[in-house]
Amino acid sequence: AGDVMDKVWLQQYPQGIPAEAEYRAYRSLKEILTATCTRFADRPAYGNLGVTITYRELDQLSRDFGAYLQKVAGLKKGERLAIMLPNLLQYPIALFGAQRAGVVVVNTNPLYTGRELEHQLKDSGASAIVVLENFAHTLEEVLPRTSVRTVITTQIGDLFPAFKRMLTNLVVKHVKKMVPEWHLAKTIGFTEALAAGHAQALHRTDARAASAVRPCRSMRWARSYSEAITRTRRACRTSRRITVEPRPTSTTL
Secondary structure, eight states, rough: TTTTTTOGGGGOOOOOOSSSSOTTSSSHHHHHHHHHHHTTTEEEEEEEEEEEEHHHHHHHHHHHHHHHIIIOOOOTTOOOEEEEESOTTTHHHHHHHHHHTTEEEEETTTTTOOOHHHHHHHHTTTEEEEEEGGGGHHHHHHHHGSSSEEEEEEEEETSSHHHHHHHHHHIIIIOOSSOOOEEEEEEOEEHHHHHHHHTSSOOOOTTTGGGOOOOOOOHHHHHHHHHHHHHHHHHHHHSSSOOOOOOOOOOOO
C-alpha cells in the first residue's frame, strides 16, 4: 500500500478530463496527433508569450514542416533531426512535423557547450538541426565535425503576429543583446522552411517510422547507470547491518 502514489494532481483537472489517457487505440504518436487535431481543431493547442496556436494551425504547420524535411531538405525515413530549442511554439511544430515525415527526433539541450553538442550530434548521427539563433554560435563551433547538412535557424518571435514578431526579435537581438554573433553558411529560416514545405506534398510514412524519439548512446548509458545506482541503494537498505566487535586484548606477563 505504501507504494501506491496519491494522485493529488487529479484534483486540479477540469471537469470532463479523464484521469488516464486512452492511447491503446492508436499505433503511433502521429495517429494521436492527427486524431487530436481533427477533434479539437479550433481549440488552443499551445501558447507562448501571449500568442496561441490552435490544433488546426498545429496540424497545418507541422504538415508543412514535415513536407519541407522530406521534399526540400531531402531527409529519408529514419534520418535524425536534432531540435535545439527552449519552450517555443516552434518546438511542437518541429517535433510533430518530423514524426509525420518519418524522421527521428534527437532532443538537444540549448545550453550544451560546444563539446557536449558535438558529442551528441556525432553520437546520434543527426543529418539536420533546428536551432534558436541565441545558440547558433555554439553550433558554429562544431558543425564542420558533424554529419549535419541542413541547418534551420529561428528567432524567438518567428511565429508571432507581424508587429509583435518584429518587435520581439528586435529587442532580443539588438536591445537585450541575447544573440551572440554567429556565421553559418547555407542556413534556412524556420518560417522560410514552412513556406517551402507548404508548396510540397507530404509523403505518408508508416506508423513505426513516425513515432520515434531517439536518445543518444550517452543518454542510454546514463539511464542504465542511474538504474544500477538505484538497485544498489535498494540492496544496501535491505541487507543486514554487520557490526564488527573489537577483539578483547590480553596481556601476558
